[in-house]
Amino acid sequence: MIRSVFVGWLLAAAALAGISALTYERYQRELAWVAPSEIQRHVPGTDVRVLGRIQPGSLARDDAAGQARFVLEHEGAAVTVAYRGPDADLLRELRTIVATVSAYDGTTAQAHEVQGAPNFAYIAWAYGLTGLLLLATALHRQHRLARLRRELEGFEHHAEVYAR
């Protein structure tokens, strides 16, 4: 019984480690972002995700052409973005977004996708905190069951010896 519990926990730990690694890899691949100040350092021809807050007064939409222009600002640095794509509700002044930029000519960045800021810290907290709560409960209950079993077996053994 103790061996099977140990194997179970070993399997759970291995699965958790594997999923954490895959999640981290996905985060780096799909959700990592750069600030507007770093956009020039990026290799031309590849997509780069730029995070920033849409500056008040900078958002100009051209609904007929499906385009929008706005200024993204983060930590003092700003970049003008020309976005062409579905008019997401995300494009609002003072909202922090991530724009996927495919080209930058030194003054304006061309973006083809916008998303909300990842907020991954909240997800990590929610999964981590509740996961720990469940793990602690499972460990505590299993430990108590094993302790009671040992106590009862020991008690019965002593009772037998006493009876003899």
Add this chain to the structure above:
Amino acid sequence: VFTRLDPLQRLLGLLAVGLLSLGLYLSLVQAPPDYYQGEIARIMNIHVPFAKVSLLAYLVAFLCSVAYLWKRSRAADYLAHASVSVGIVFVLATIAAGAIWGKPTWNTWWTWDARLVSFAILGLIMAGYLMLRAYLEDPEKRARYAAVLAIIGFVDLPIIHLSVRWWRTLHQPASLSPQGLSIAPEMMVALSVMLAGMVVLFVYLTIVTARGLYLRDELEASRIQRICEARL
């Protein structure tokens, strides 16, 4: 019954690990982000299963309490106690995950919303049930009073379920209803696997807890018997 559950307990433990691992992979890696909420909507895949399992835990406690009052079955009493004792952990997890999801979406950790308050009341009923059991010494009286409390507290379950229809609430209505599915199929797969994993985990923890309660009583009975024998 409780002494012959080792193989089932092992099987449930491994099944829970497998389903939850697959569910976590689907939820954190495979499922697409929500169109409007983005990545943060991934918290739904733990928050909703926690909430459903909390309600399931109380439903089990209610049914076992009815069974206890009807048949005076000790096993039913152990299961009701174990179910509440595990269920309260799921209630705490639901509220914690909901609060963390609420901050970036509602801009608050907590609000006095009908769904949130009725769910918190479920947690208080469970806490009251466990306190009642801890304070009463007579085992028969303890089981009977606890069963009555569990049956009275059951009235909170339909209130939780219908609160989003009865009152204007911040909390969203059910994604799965007779009117259809208001969630993308890829997200639904991840949510279903997580829900299945949580249900198996709940059953596993309830069995482990109920066996612990049974062994505790057996040990206590053996000690009393030993003392009586020694005195004779």
